[in-house]
Structure formats: C-alpha cells, structure tokens
Amino acid sequence: MSVSVAQAAALLLVIVANGAPLLMGALFRDRGAWRADLGATLFDGFALFGATKTVRGIVAAVLMTSLTAGACGLPLRAGSAVGALAMTGDLLTSFLKRRLGLKSSARVLLFDHVPECVLPCWYLVGTMGFDFIDLLAVTASFACLAPVITAIFRRVEIGIRPIVDGRWPRGGDEPVELARAASRGERAWVPIP
Numbered sequence: 001m002s003v004s005v006a007q008a009a010a011l012l013l014v015i016v017a018n019g020a021p022l023l024m025g026a027l028f029r030d031r032g033a034w035r036a037d038l039g040a041t042l043f044d045g046f047a048l049f050g051a052t053k054t055v056r057g058i059v060a061a062v063l064m065t066s067l068t069a070g071a072c073g074l075p076l077r078a079g080s081a082v083g084a085l086a087m088t089g090d091l092l093t094s095f096l097k098r099r100l101g102l103k104s105s106a107r108v109l110l111f112d113h114v115p116e117c118v119l120p121c122w123y124l125v126g127t128m129g130f131d132f133i134d135l136l137a138v139t140a141s142f143a144c145l146a147p148v149i150t151a152i153f154r155r156v157e158i159g160i161r162p163i164v165d166g167r168w169p170r171g172g173d174e175p176v177e178l179a180r181a182a183s184r185g186e187r188a189w190v191p192i193p
Contacts, residue, residue: 017086021057089115
C-alpha cells in the first residue's frame with residue numbers, strides 16, 4: 001500500500017500541530033503559559049482540562065501548522081483548521097481523562113492520539129482529495145508514530161518539566177503525577193504543551 005502525497009501532508013500537519021505546544025513549552029517554559037481552562041474545576045474536583053493545556057500551546061499549534069501548510073503549498077486556512085481541530089481533540093481527550101480520574105501523564109492506547117488526528121482529518125475529507133481510507137491511514141500512522149515521537153521527546157526532556165504552583169521550581173522536587181495535585185497547583189511533574 002502506497003502513501004499518497006495528501007496522506008503524507010496530513011500526517012505532517014497533525015504531527016506539527018501536536019508537537020508545537022511541546023516545543024513552545026520547552027523554549028518558553030512558564031512564560032505566557034496561561035491555562036486554557038483558566039484554572040476552572042468541575043464538580044468532581046478536577047480541572048476542566050488541566051494545567052498542561054495552555055493558550056500558548058493552542059496558538060502555537062495553529063500558527064505552526066498554518067506555516068507548515070504554506071511551506072507544503074497548501075492553503076494557510078487548511079493548516080489553521082488542522083491545528084485548531086488537533087488541539088480540540090487534545091482538549092477533549094484531556095477533559096475525558098480528568099473525568100475518568102486518570103493521571104495527567106496516563107497513556108491510554110489510542111485514546112491519547114486518535115481524537116487529535118481524526119478531527120483534523122475529518123476536515124480534510126472532501127478537501128485535498130481526502131477520503132475515508134485516507135483518514136484511516138493517517139490516523140493509524142499517527143497512532144503508531146505518536147508514542148515513538150513522545151518517547152523521543154521524553155528522552156531529551158522536551159515538554160516534561162516540574163511545575164510548582166504554576167512556576168518552575170529551582171530543583172529537588174519529588175515527582176507526583178496525580179492530575180488532582182496538578183489541577184490544585186500542588187507539586188507535580190507534568191508534560192507541558
């Protein structure tokens with residue numbers, strides 16, 4: 001089975017959309033890292049999305065995906081839509097994890113990667129010559145590649161930093177990976193988008 005140019009372009013855009021927040025977190029740390037949920041918690045005591053979902057990450061995803069689309073000869077609006085929909089899928093996943101009481105860093109097979117790929121690919125169905133088979137191919141490719149890319153990012157510590165009360169500590173903190181602790185601003189090691 002061969003990979004079409006449209007599939008390769010879509011996969012690249014989805015990877016950029018999901019990697020941009022991590023790169024911005026590594027570059028800027030806590031500067032401009034306003035929480036996307038504004039610190040809101042729901043009846044269950046968990047944050048709406050969690051401390052790792054930031055406005056900076058969403059904006060970075062949309063802008064970097066737009067620029068990547070332009071560099072690939074695609075319309076900027078297609079890149080913007082892919083970036084925005086990938087972040088919508090990521091926020092949806094984060095919201096559902098919080099409701100299920102899962103750790104911020106919990107890895108759930110397919111659950112972590114499918115929504116942030118399927119939503120942008122649905123947008124591409126009917127555009128870029130995309131069809132349902134393309135959607136499945138790109139989603140399967142992303143579901144296989146995302147854990148590998150995440151492992152590489154973790155290995156070089158891109159996007160994984162300790163947070164204490166919304167600020168970077170100067171060192172020596174014990175890792176605590178409970179989403180509840182992170183949502184209350186207690187000491188936690190959490191991935192930063």
